[in-house]
Amino acid sequence: MWDYSEKVKQHFFNPKNAKLVSDANARGDVGSISCGDALSLSLKVNPDTEIIEDAGFQTFGCGSAIASSSALTEIIIGKTLDDALKVTNQEIADFLDGLPPEKMHCSVMGMEALHAAVANYRGEVMEDDHEEGELICKCFAIDDLMIKRVVKANGLQSIEEVVNYTKAGGACTSCHEKIEWVLDEALAETAEAGIDVAAVARANQKVAAVPQPIAATAKPKMAVVSETSDPEHAKRLALIEQVIDEVRPAVQADGGDIQLVDVEDHLVFVSMSGNCSGCGLSGLTLANLEIKISDALGETVTVFPLQPSSEDAEKKEATYDL
Amino acid sequence: MIYEAVNTEALPKTVYLDNNATTRIDPKVLETMLPFLSDYYGNPSSIHQLGATVGHAMAKAREQVQMLLGAEHATEVVFTSCATEATATAIMSAVEAMPERKEIITSVVEHPATLQLCQHLERKGYKVHWIGVDNKGRLDIDAFRQALSEQVAVVSIMWANNETGTLFPVEMLAKLAKSVGAQMHVDAVQVAGKYPINVQHTDIDMMSISGHKFHAPKGIGALYLRRGTRFRPLLRGGHQERGRRAGTENAASIIGLGMAAEIAYHVMAGENARQSMLRDRLEQGLLARIPSCFVTGNPQQRVANTTNIAFEYIEGEALLLMLNQVGVACSSGSACTSGSLEPSHVMKAMNIPFTAAHGTLRFSLSRFTTDDDIDAVLNELPAIVARLRMLSPYWDNDTNTGSAEMFAPAYA
Numbered sequence: 001m002w003d004y005s006e007k008v009k010q011h012f013f014n015p016k017n018a019k020l021v022s023d024a025n026a027r028g029d030v031g032s033i034s035c036g037d038a039l040s041l042s043l044k045v046n047p048d049t050e051i052i053e054d055a056g057f058q059t060f061g062c063g064s065a066i067a068s069s070s071a072l073t074e075i076i077i078g079k080t081l082d083d084a085l086k087v088t089n090q091e092i093a094d095f096l097d098g099l100p101p102e103k104m105h106c107s108v109m110g111m112e113a114l115h116a117a118v119a120n121y122r123g124e125v126m127e128d129d130h131e132e133g134e135l136i137c138k139c140f141a142i143d144d145l146m147i148k149r150v151v152k153a154n155g156l157q158s159i160e161e162v163v164n165y166t167k168a169g170g171a172c173t174s175c176h177e178k179i180e181w182v183l184d185e186a187l188a189e190t191a192e193a194g195i196d197v198a199a200v201a202r203a204n205q206k207v208a209a210v211p212q213p214i215a216a217t218a219k220p221k222m223a224v225v226s227e228t229s230d231p232e233h234a235k236r237l238a239l240i241e242q243v244i245d246e247v248r249p250a251v252q253a254d255g256g257d258i259q260l261v262d263v264e265d266h267l268v269f270v271s272m273s274g275n276c277s278g279c280g281l282s283g284l285t286l287a288n289l290e291i292k293i294s295d296a297l298g299e300t301v302t303v304f305p306l307q308p309s310s311e312d313a314e315k316k317e318a319t320y321d322l
Numbered sequence: 323m324i325y326e327a328v329n330t331e332a333l334p335k336t337v338y339l340d341n342n343a344t345t346r347i348d349p350k351v352l353e354t355m356l357p358f359l360s361d362y363y364g365n366p367s368s369i370h371q372l373g374a375t376v377g378h379a380m381a382k383a384r385e386q387v388q389m390l391l392g393a394e395h396a397t398e399v400v401f402t403s404c405a406t407e408a409t410a411t412a413i414m415s416a417v418e419a420m421p422e423r424k425e426i427i428t429s430v431v432e433h434p435a436t437l438q439l440c441q442h443l444e445r446k447g448y449k450v451h452w453i454g455v456d457n458k459g460r461l462d463i464d465a466f467r468q469a470l471s472e473q474v475a476v477v478s479i480m481w482a483n484n485e486t487g488t489l490f491p492v493e494m495l496a497k498l499a500k501s502v503g504a505q506m507h508v509d510a511v512q513v514a515g516k517y518p519i520n521v522q523h524t525d526i527d528m529m530s531i532s533g534h535k536f537h538a539p540k541g542i543g544a545l546y547l548r549r550g551t552r553f554r555p556l557l558r559g560g561h562q563e564r565g566r567r568a569g570t571e572n573a574a575s576i577i578g579l580g581m582a583a584e585i586a587y588h589v590m591a592g593e594n595a596r597q598s599m600l601r602d603r604l605e606q607g608l609l610a611r612i613p614s615c616f617v618t619g620n621p622q623q624r625v626a627n628t629t630n631i632a633f634e635y636i637e638g639e640a641l642l643l644m645l646n647q648v649g650v651a652c653s654s655g656s657a658c659t660s661g662s663l664e665p666s667h668v669m670k671a672m673n674i675p676f677t678a679a680h681g682t683l684r685f686s687l688s689r690f691t692t693d694d695d696i697d698a699v700l701n702e703l704p705a706i707v708a709r710l711r712m713l714s715p716y717w718d719n720d721t722n723t724g725s726a727e728m729f730a731p732a733y734a
Contacts, residue, residue, distance in 0.1 A: 018713050019515065029731035036637060036656070036677040038731060057713035061655070066713060095464035096669060116733050126733060181445075236408055315652040 004063065005097035005287050011067035018066075019056040027115030031109055037061030039069055043076075043112040044119055048243045050081045057113075063101040064096075072110035081118050085295070087111065090288045101141045104284070111291075136182060137168035137175050140283030144182045150304065151186040153267065159183060167283055167305055236297060237263060243292045244270070251285060258285075261306055268303045270295055329491035337650045337695045341535075342484050342628060342686035347578070352693070354581040355495035355539070358574035362724030366571055367562065376573045382689065383580025390583035391529065391546050392520030400545045400563045401576050404512045405532035406435040408545035409569070411556040412507040412528040413439055417448065420671035423504070423678035427451045429461060429490070430671045435510055435530075437667070447471075454728055458620040459488040459672050462689050474504040482512040485655055485668040485682050486619025487628025505551065511535055515586035516625050517595070527551045527660040533575065537688070538582035542575035547688060590688060597687045598626035604685060604696045605629045610700070611704045613723055618674055618682060627687040630655075632669075633707055635716040635724035641683055644706045650699055655682040677716070 004012075020071055024042035031038030037060060044054040055077050057069040071092050076084040089107035093099045098108060120128040133145035150156065150166050163170045169179045237260075244260050251258045256274040263269070270289070272282055282305070290303040324384040364372030366380055381396070388396040395577045397589030402408045413436070417426070428440050430452050440725060451469035454462045461479075477499040482489050486622065507528040513519065521529060529546035533539060537723070545567075553566060560568030605617060614634040633641065638656025645652060655666030665679045674682075685699070711717040715729040 009643075012640070013647065015713065029715070029729065030733045031731055033726050033729075034679065035636070037728065038715060040729060040731075058713060060635065060637060060714045060716055062637050063643045065637070066640060112733060116731075256371040 002068075003100065007095070007097040008064055008067045009298050011070040011096060012063040015066055015070035016055045017054075017070065017077075018058070020058060021054050021056040024054075026121035028113040028115065028120055029038045030112045030116055031060070032062060037106065037109055039065070039109050041069070041072070041110075041117045043121070045081065052079055052081065052084055061109075062103075062104065064106040065109065067096055068092050068099070068106040068110045069113075072114060073225050077112065080098075084114060085118055087114065088288050088291050093284075094210050100212070101138050102135060104141050136178050137170075138164075141287075142165045142166055142168040142283065144185075147179065147182045147187070148186040149302075151183060152190055156183070157187070164306070165304060177184065179214045182204045184197065187281075196197035233263075238294045240268060240293055243289070243296050246288070248293065252274055256282070258289075265298065266301045268301050269306050270303060271306045293307055323389060327432045337698045339652045339685040339687060339691065339695065339699065340360075340488075340690075341506065342684065343653055344534045344540060345537045345688050346420060346690060347539055348582060348585060350579045350585065351538055351578045353376070355574045355578040357453045358577050362573075366573055375727050380571060380573060380580075381578045381618060383577050384588075385582075386580035386584040387531075387544055388416055390514065390519070391531070392518075392522055393546055394522040395549055397564065398547055400529075400547050400566045401579070402543045402545055402567055403541060403570060403572065403662075404678045405509070405543040407556070408437045408530035408543045409433075410439055410544055411504075411505070411511055412530060412547075413443075413476055413478055414551075414552045414556055416507065416528075417443065418554040420475045421504070423473055423611065425449045425451065425469075425473040425475065426467050427453065427474055427477040427479075427492040427499075428467065429453045429455065429479055431455055431459065431483055431485075431668045432478070432480050432483055433509055433511065436480070440478070449633050452703040453479075455671050457672050457674065459483060459486050459621055459668070460619070460623075461490050461495075463491075465497065470502045470504070472502050474499070474502055476507055478503045478507040478591075480508065480509040480512070482510075482625045482628075483515065483619065483668060483681075484512050484632045485666060486672075486684075487512065487624035488619040489517075489623045489625065493524045496527075500525040501623075512628075514626060515583065515590070516627055518590065521546055521548075533579040533582060536582055536586045538579040542579045544579065545573065553608065589592055591691045594626040594728055597689070597691065600631050600691060600696050601627060601685070602691065604699060607696070607700045608703060611700065612707050615707075616678070618669065618672060628684065630682055630684045631682065631688075632674055633681040634675070634678045636681045636707060636710040638681050638683060640710050641681065641706060644710070645702065648698075648706075650702060652699075653684050655684070656680050677724070 018027040021042040021044050024044050026043040026045050026264070039057045042056045043052050045051070046053050055073040057073055059066050059069040075092065075095055091105065092107040092110050093104060099124055116126050133143035135141065135143050136147060146169055147162060147166055151162060154165055156162055156165060158175060159169070159179055162168060162183055169175050205246055238298040240263060241260055244258060248258055256272060259271045260268040261271050287302050290301065293303065294300050345525060358376060359533070362372065362375050366372065366377035367375055368374070384396045384399050387399045393399060402411065412425070422432045424447070424450055426443060428436055428442055428450065436539050440450045453466050453469065456462065477495065479490055479492055479495055481492050494506045495506070499506040505527045506525060507530070508526050510519065510529045511532045512535065514531035527548045528551065531544050534543040547566065555566050555568065562568055608631055609615060609617070612633065615631055616629045618632050638654030642652070642654050645697070655669045666682070669679050669682055670690055711724065712719055717724045718728060
């Protein structure tokens with residue numbers, strides 16, 4: 001049996017706003033019956049103030065899916081659309097006093113429904129980047145698709161590299177056998193597609209090598225920023241820095257730290273240190289950061305954690321030589 | 323106090339219909355075991371009286387299990403720590419005993435103990451023939467026949483499915499396996515103690531059973547190993563179980579397993595009739611009271627204690643949480659109960675409609691199940707299903723019908 005919080009149970013057994021808002025002027029539908037969860041969110045938005053005056057949900061799904069939907073409506077009623085869009089799935093989970101890692105996707109579904117509803121109200125089309133693979137690392141909630149994506153993008157070849165790049169398997173290590181299978185599959189797929197893994201790895205060496213300057217200098221981000229001559233790129237970097245600066249106090253409050261290392265196209269590389277290394281919740285911090293940066297830039301980016309800057313980490317870096 | 327005692331008073335009275343997961347220990351079984359957890363602590367391998375007393379009690383237990391399985395010799399019973407160990411022992415023994423044969427036949431609906439071991443062997447280079455099932459969970463016998471060859475080291479098939487109770491014709495399959503010289507292993511966990519077995523008159527070479535599925539404690543199982551079967555032990559390092567399973571015996575549990583086997587043997591005929599009547603009343607009652615639900619598996623060929631019902635447009639974990647709230651314990655093939663994102667492999671293999679794949683409930687009875695238990699479910703479940711459907715975007719509360727078409731989100 002899942003170890004659900006009292007708050008989750010409360011919102012499951014007595015959900016709030018379980019209804020179709022009759023005079024709704026925004027609707028967000030996400031999920032599917034074959035995937036096992038689906039959510040229909042209806043909103044009544046005041047056209048003058050853009051304040052959400054009423055919200056209702058209909059949900060097909062497990063206990064935490066229903067509780068997350070209920071929590072979402074409670075959080076957003078009374079907020080303006082812009083403020084509601086700032087709500088992250090972590091805030092939904094926090095509202096419920098936490099969700100088991102395997103159930104975090106329920107809170108993500110709530111956030112997606114909200115984005116879909118706002119897009120619907122504004123007559124926009126939302127970019128659908130939803131994909132769900134087999135959950136491999138339960139500690140950091142990382143699935144096989146994420147691992148494959150990172151393996152291919154960075155030309156990774158060993159399980160140590162996968163742990164360092166994705167954090168998958170970085171805590172309890174019980175999924176290492178599964179990570180090896182996923183890695184083998186990904187390597188077989190790249191080989192089939194005729195991609196030279198070594199070339200990808202070489203191209204990424206700049207990225208892989210960056211954590212070392214971190215260990216040496218107190219302000220590693222300067223090194224990256226100074227390389228930039230393109231004003232567009234500099235603007236993006238500044239925006240990303242700004243978002244990271246916003247979340248840093250919270251991370252530091254937990255005894256950790258977070259630094260921007262590099263940005264390449266849609267990949268944002270950060271380094272987490274202190275208590276963050278090996279912390280089961282840093283995956284969630286990163287997921288939030290990803291959402292916030294994506295929002296700030298108005299494009300979808302993926303945030304990858306790099307090595308923590310410890311001597312131990314540098315030793316691992318040495319194994320990157322191919 | 324080093325640990326906190328479980329506050330049993332806090333546990334409300336439970337309607338327990340999850341006996342395919344595990345059963346309660348029969349009080350008579352517990353009574354038989356207790357002296358071997360206190361006064362009779364000797365090692366059964368020892369020469370002295372204290373050890374010999376335990377050894378004699380274990381010998382009796384072996385005969386009791388022999389009787390339940392219908393084995394020709396008591397020595398054909400090898401005690402193990404669980405059925406998973408028995409299954410691993412059987413399959414690994416067969417592939418090691420016949421190293422020239424590199425193929426395995428099994429089904430897609432096996433218990434993970436078989437499934438994941440065979441996947442492991444597949445990665446090691448073995449060719450595994452995964453035999454499928456039809457929409458009622460019946461094995462594809464044609465595919466089974468085609469997979470047979472002199473390359474097959476072992477055929478491992480379950481007798482009854484744990485989720486649906488559907489029976490496979492393992493005696494016939496064993497005959498086919500024997501015709502190509504392959505060893506036949508049967509996972510009999512869900513039939514032992516529930517369905518008459520007379521293994522000596524079959525071509526089955528090995529058979530796994532688990533004690534806690536028929537009122538013995540957890541942590542004890544047995545492997546039936548037909549005399550003359552080529553065998554390689556999984557656990558080496560001791561003479562116990564005639565060298566076929568090293569390690570000091572779990573004496574008290576073995577003795578409990580023996581008593582549980584004897585009781586099951588004697589009450590089986592009457593209990594099968596009684597439990598199938600209760601089961602059918604539950605099943606028919608739910609089908610009559612609740613719209614849009616159906617029985618999965620093959621109702622014509624299944625064990626007496628199991629029914630698996632799929633409820634459309636709602637999700638299984640939500641059902642379990644609400645049933646738990648009213649003191650009813652059962653289980654679901656829903657993805658969300660296991661933490662994986664996929665529904666049960668058994669439901670997927672049967673290709674049951676996707677509108678119901680996440681909403682299956684399994685009720686499994688035992689000899690401690692009463693009429694009142696069945697009434698409790700019949701009273702509580704219809705309202706719970708209705709409540710969850712009211713929340714579901716796939717259900718129209720005005721017409722009281724559901725449809726997958728009425729809700730088709732643009733964003734999956």
